[in-house]
Amino acid sequence: MFNGPTVTTDPRPNVVAISPLQLDADLIGTAAQALRDGLLVAFPTETVYGLGCNALDETAIAKVFAAKGRPSSDPLIVHVDGLPMVESVIEGPLPPAAKALADAFWPGPLTMILPRGQAVPLAVTSGLESVAVRCPSHPVAAALIHEAGIPITAPSANRFNHISPTSAQHVIADLGHVCDIIIDSGRTDHGLESTVVTLDGADVTVLRHGAITVEQLAGVEGIRIADDGTSVDSPASPGHEKRHYSPSTPTVAVRGNSIDFASTSGLELGAATSVIYAGYSDREPELPSTWRFEPLGSLAEIEAVGHDLYFELRRIDVLTAAAIVVELTGAPGLGRAIDDRLTRAAGSTIASTSAELAKAITEATAAHD
Ligand code: TXA
Ligand code: MG
Numbered sequence: 001m002f003n004g005p006t007v008t009t010d011p012r013p014n015v016v017a018i019s020p021l022q023l024d025a026d027l028i029g030t031a032a033q034a035l036r037d038g039l040l041v042a043f044p045t046e047t048v049y050g051l052g053c054n055a056l057d058e059t060a061i062a063k064v065f066a067a068k069g070r071p072s073s074d075p076l077i078v079h080v081d082g083l084p085m086v087e088s089v090i091e092g093p094l095p096p097a098a099k100a101l102a103d104a105f106w107p108g109p110l111t112m113i114l115p116r117g118q119a120v121p122l123a124v125t126s127g128l129e130s131v132a133v134r135c136p137s138h139p140v141a142a143a144l145i146h147e148a149g150i151p152i153t154a155p156s157a158n159r160f161n162h163i164s165p166t167s168a169q170h171v172i173a174d175l176g177h178v179c180d181i182i183i184d185s186g187r188t189d190h191g192l193e194s195t196v197v198t199l200d201g202a203d204v205t206v207l208r209h210g211a212i213t214v215e216q217l218a219g220v221e222g223i224r225i226a227d228d229g230t231s232v233d234s235p236a237s238p239g240h241e242k243r244h245y246s247p248s249t250p251t252v253a254v255r256g257n258s259i260d261f262a263s264t265s266g267l268e269l270g271a272a273t274s275v276i277y278a279g280y281s282d283r284e285p286e287l288p289s290t291w292r293f294e295p296l297g298s299l300a301e302i303e304a305v306g307h308d309l310y311f312e313l314r315r316i317d318v319l320t321a322a323a324i325v326v327e328l329t330g331a332p333g334l335g336r337a338i339d340d341r342l343t344r345a346a347g348s349t350i351a352s353t354s355a356e357l358a359k360a361i362t363e364a365t366a367a368h369d
Contacts, residue, residue, distance in 0.1 A: 020186070052079070079152045115130060157175055168185070276293075
């Protein structure tokens with residue numbers, strides 16, 4: 001008799017399909033019970049897939065860090081199903097500016113850094129007295145947390161520093177062997193992680209660009225953008241490393257369409273053979289003959305670029321190439337989150353001239369050997 005997903009030592013991952021359009025209460029119930037039992041359940045959110053566990057269970061939390069190979073200094077986000085559960089994980093009531101942001105964007109892809117409630121183990125926050133909280137809007141995530149009745153920590157369900165997963169297949173490829181259950185609900189909506197902000201009274205600082213743009217945040221009454229995360233001195237979340245979201249193939253970034261390949265002597269880039277140039281279909285450059293163009297989408301449809309970014313990076317990463325060059329969008333709005341991810345995919349090296357690009361490719365491929 002089939003009793004729903006069971007946890008076994010079978011090396012094949014335990015994948016269950018749940019449609020976001022028609023929630024299967026039995027499967028949600030089984031996955032919720034697994035979370036309450038301290039097991040690891042990968043599930044979809046509207047941004048990327050998360051590797052979920054009971055946020056209040058230190059043993060389960062340790063398993064999440066180990067599964068990802070994530071350093072314990074990189075704190076996790078606590079996912080909740082609504083404001084009452086928020087109050088169970090923070091110290092005191094929700095501050096007015098946080099309430100204004102919650103009213104505007106929750107449920108949805110905004111993460112707020114708030115004072116840590118006593119119930120949340122320091123293992124979740126990497127010893128910080130603050131806790132990152134987010135209320136996801138994906139129907140499966142929302143139902144799962146609600147049914148579990150406990151806050152759920154969920155980092156992106158990828159190996160540490162690899163490209164975040166936007167489909168269950170990505171999770172299986174990275175963490176299939178360590179998840180007790182993987183819920184497959186198809187591709188995620190946004191394809192980029194939540195925006196992470198911290199608050200000081202009405203002052204908001206962006207720690208990580210994401211699916212909610214700075215422009216959208218700035219439109220909320222009762223808050224002020226104190227730091228939009230674009231200056232070199234802007235603080236970043238701990239663990240938001242210079243190299244992150246990275247393909248396995250050596251990757252370098254170029255500032256939006258800044259290199260005129262047509263007038264570059266082949267000498268500078270001559271050593272850089274079999275390079276994939278990941279750019280935009282509306283401004284495809286004329287590339288050296290041994291290079292290949294792969295589109296990340298059209299800049300006229302920036303949301304589609306964000307939605308497909310990790311999907312395309314994973315696709316391009318398995319093509320045969322000595323290096324990948326990713327082109328930054330230079331666009332505002334979602335372009336900032338896309339450029340942040342592309343920059344980190346390239347280990348934060350950005351080339352602006354063909355000489356810099358040739359050097360960056362040489363260094364990246366040498367570092368990889
Ligand atoms: O969209 C998302 O946020 C996805 C889905 C699964 O919800 N989750 C996600 O989690 O991206 P993760 O662990 O990959 O990224 C969490 C980010 C990290 O940059 C971490 O440093 C930051 O949130 N963070 C967590 N707690 C923090 C804290 N107390 N202070 C500052 N940053 C914090
Ligand atoms: Mg991540």
